Amino acid sequence: MADYGFPVVKMDFRYAVKSYLDKKGVHICQFKNNLPGYEWIKAFLKRHENLARRINSNMKKVRAEVDASLIENYIDNLKEEVKDVPPNNIFNYDETNLTDDPGNKKVICKRGAKYVEYICNFSISATSIMMARNAAGDLLSPYVVYRAEHLWSTWTENGPEGTRYNRSESGWFDAVCFEEEFQSTLLPGVKNLDGPKVIIGDNLSSHISLHVLKLCEENNIRFVCLPPNSTHLTQSLDVAFFGPMKRSWRDILRKWKESDSGSKFATIPKDLFPRLLKELMAILEEKRRDNLTAGFAKCVIHPLNKQTLLD
Numbered sequence: 001m002a003d004y005g006f007p008v009v010k011m012d013f014r015y016a017v018k019s020y021l022d023k024k025g026v027h028i029c030q031f032k033n034n035l036p037g038y039e040w041i042k043a044f045l046k047r048h049e050n051l052a053r054r055i056n057s058n059m060k061k062v063r064a065e066v067d068a069s070l071i072e073n074y075i076d077n078l079k080e081e082v083k084d085v086p087p088n089n090i091f092n093y094d095e096t097n098l099t100d101d102p103g104n105k106k107v108i109c110k111r112g113a114k115y116v117e118y119i120c121n122f123s124i125s126a127t128s129i130m131m132a133r134n135a136a137g138d139l140l141s142p143y144v145v146y147r148a149e150h151l152w153s154t155w156t157e158n159g160p161e162g163t164r165y166n167r168s169e170s171g172w173f174d175a176v177c178f179e180e181e182f183q184s185t186l187l188p189g190v191k192n193l194d195g196p197k198v199i200i201g202d203n204l205s206s207h208i209s210l211h212v213l214k215l216c217e218e219n220n221i222r223f224v225c226l227p228p229n230s231t232h233l234t235q236s237l238d239v240a241f242f243g244p245m246k247r248s249w250r251d252i253l254r255k256w257k258e259s260d261s262g263s264k265f266a267t268i269p270k271d272l273f274p275r276l277l278k279e280l281m282a283i284l285e286e287k288r289r290d291n292l293t294a295g296f297a298k299c300v301i302h303p304l305n306k307q308t309l310l311d
Helices: 009-025 038-047 066-081 174-188 210-218 238-241 242-258 273-284 288-298 306-310
Strands: 090-099 126-134 145-148 164-168 197-201 221-225
Touching: 009 038, 009 066, 066 221, 066 306, 090 174, 090 242, 090 288, 126 174, 145 273, 174 197, 174 210, 210 221, 210 288, 238 242, 238 288, 242 273, 273 306
Parallel strands: 090 197, 145 164, 197 221
Antiparallel strands: 090 126, 126 145
16 A cells, blocks of 8 residues: 555554454454454564554655656656766756754653643744755755845855855745856856766756756756656655755754754844854765765666666
8 A cells, every 4th residue: 555655554454454354254352343452553563574664755646646658758868968978067956945943853751741842933934045966976055045135245154165145035046046046056066077067957947048058058068857746756855965954954953042042033043044054064064975976876867777766
């Protein structure tokens, strides 16, 4: 059932056992109305080591509908584009956001406590960030977009070296922000490399413009779009990099909110964000290369292996 996208929970499994016993005409006196208890389920899973409990992740139907033909067409096209291109010339970019919420964590409390609350200021605000890296494990400088009408110089100080900053009304990357990011971060990072270059990214309309495509043509850059609704399979930054990055960010955020200065603010001041981002990038640097190359391998961008992705 889990293979087809409909995994069962403990209650489902208990009733499956009850139905099996009722149909066979078998009565188990230890089970109330032939319905096994949770301790029996726990023992059953322990006896069968090929079964395990995991926290599921929700997937929209449009993502689940991605079929083999779509993946095959994408890989066949990618194979032509990356042919004879070295790994340090193959780049992947993606945007994500760093929220102002440090999230929940497991704590120690009295047994039976129903409401365990942790006093901490947080909000639903978030800051967008674009990351780009190559198949050799090299990471380009981040590009930050604030949600604001104007950009102040104090919001750009004390951050990671080479980081660029911008703003938009929505706080997300629009066409103007992406063009500026492409010209100021992506293009300088790839245009001086020898031979053809490949840039792989989402097929969002804001990421595709005539000006960007013209710059790619002038600098021997091949622009490859990922198939729609397939980034959970094909976007290497989503698969192997953003997860560890956000976990580290929540630790940094929680530590700052517990400090004397952080406890005074309801949300992260924009002039403090660059300093926290610099701390995050320093932590990621320790395992950066392993995480980045693992993402390319998992998404079969490098080395290229169509069957692995289809499986």
